[in-house]
Amino acid sequence: MAEQKKQDVNQLLKVRRDKLADLQANGRDPFQITKFDQTHHSLEVKNLYEAHEAELLKDRKELDVTGLDEEQAKEAQKKDYEERRSIMDASPIHVSIAGRMMFKRVMGKASFCNIQDLQGNIQVYVARDAIGTDSYADFKKSDIGDIFGLEGFAFRTRTGEISIHAEKMTLLSKSLQILPEKFHGLTDTDTRYRQRYVDLIMNQDSKNVFIKRSQILKEIRNFLAGRDFMEVETPMLVSNAGGAAARPFETHYNALNEDVKLRISLELYLKRLIVGGLERVYEIGRVFRNEGVDTRHNPEFTLMELYQAYTDYEGMMELTESMFRYLAEKVCGSTKISYNGIEIDLGKPFARLTMNDAIKKYAGIDFDEVADDEAAKKLADEHHIEYEDRHKKGDIINLFFEEYCEKELIQPTFIMDHPIEISPLTKKKPSDPNKVERFELFINTWEMCNAYSELNDPIDQRERFKAQDALADAGREGGWTILRGKQCTEFGIGASAAEVVRAIFYNENRVLSVSVLLDGKYGQHDVYASVPAIVGRDGIAEIIELHLTPEEQEKFNASCKTMSENYQLSLTL
16 A cells, blocks of 8 residues: 555656656746746735725625525625626736645636735636636646746635636746645644645644744844843853753864853853943844753754843833733734633733742742741642752742642743742842742743843852852762662662653653663773763663773772673573
């Protein structure tokens, strides 16, 4: 069956190539045409015709068939259509459009086709007497997917569809490939992403996403220009890929003989511009993160960051809310947006909740009344919230928020006043030093942005960095503490296995210590040893080879030797 289908497809492709050869032999090579004067798109034609029709027929009464039998009603409707058509044809709207033919129905001396362009599609009436015998013969032999330029005038068919009466048809490009079958379309997600051009042809929704994305970027720039923001461009190749927790892409800069990285964030250079005296700056740019790939994660994507001097997070909330409302009005024509059957109202004032108030509302727990870290962990145990030993009260609060609150935030909601433990670069709230002046905007359960009053106290900043370093050191020391105390490691096997499974299941591409086959790494061959490796959906993506001191290398070699000897011994038992 598969072989037969392949043969059928090959035959169809051959037919298309033969048609092209025939056109070229007769001096009508479509690939020789380099220009077509397009005056309108399909939607513009329809809107123009409706406005013209409304003006010319404004004094004409609507047909009333009350009291007529079926035959009389049909005759009256026919006469009314012909009169309306006569009035419109006396003052025609001439247009010139171009697009891909997606449908064709040949009926003797006259045919219909459907032309798809940037704005949608429109029906075209093609008659032999109007375009000429030779052109009509070529049209009849055309294929779905061919690109035409056509000239004609707009009219409304008897069924009420605004169409174009073609007066000239020009084949601009011959399609030598077969488009997906129209009824089923292009539905495979992987194919849609890998062959986006086909997806754009077959799925109007995909095309609309591209168009709206462009409009959104345009209006973001317009909005920020109205707020006196300066658009800037910052380096993509950096020596320190900071500003986010992500693994960078690395490359080599030959001119300077330096290893550099592709940026993972826009933050650091934009902050330097603020320090330099540029009071309002933003960048819309590509960033690169060497991590997992799926339909919601790309290794390269567009990020926007903006920074404003002499304001705080209240001012940034006002700016954010105003921008989202402005974009909805400009791009969608309304502040009410429907997504998956849910109406989201961007016109109302956005809700504001502190993180603790959100947890109190959706989980029934008031963390303002929780005394300390131990009490927070006890609550987490009671509610089956997983945490790590290093976590403090603020971390537990964030875990509760993620578990109970995010899924409830459908309408635009600012979540404010985060715990200081999860916000190391943010100013403390003067009224509560355990919290910071930070917010995240949630719409339809998604985090849309994150912002805060920037910490500009260098002494405070240094102390927080020291605290983070201490936590990291404690984490590194934790494994050795277990080993020294229990003289064994099997107690950590279950937890480690869970982390490995999680990394594979969610394609996290995390760096984990796992047992892998060494084939030259660390100077070892044909032995399994636990070393750092990047773990994702396909298992081990890369073994990370650390630089070991001579003493560390000696101990590692001894460990590998012992494991190899034990393995060989096991084969004899």
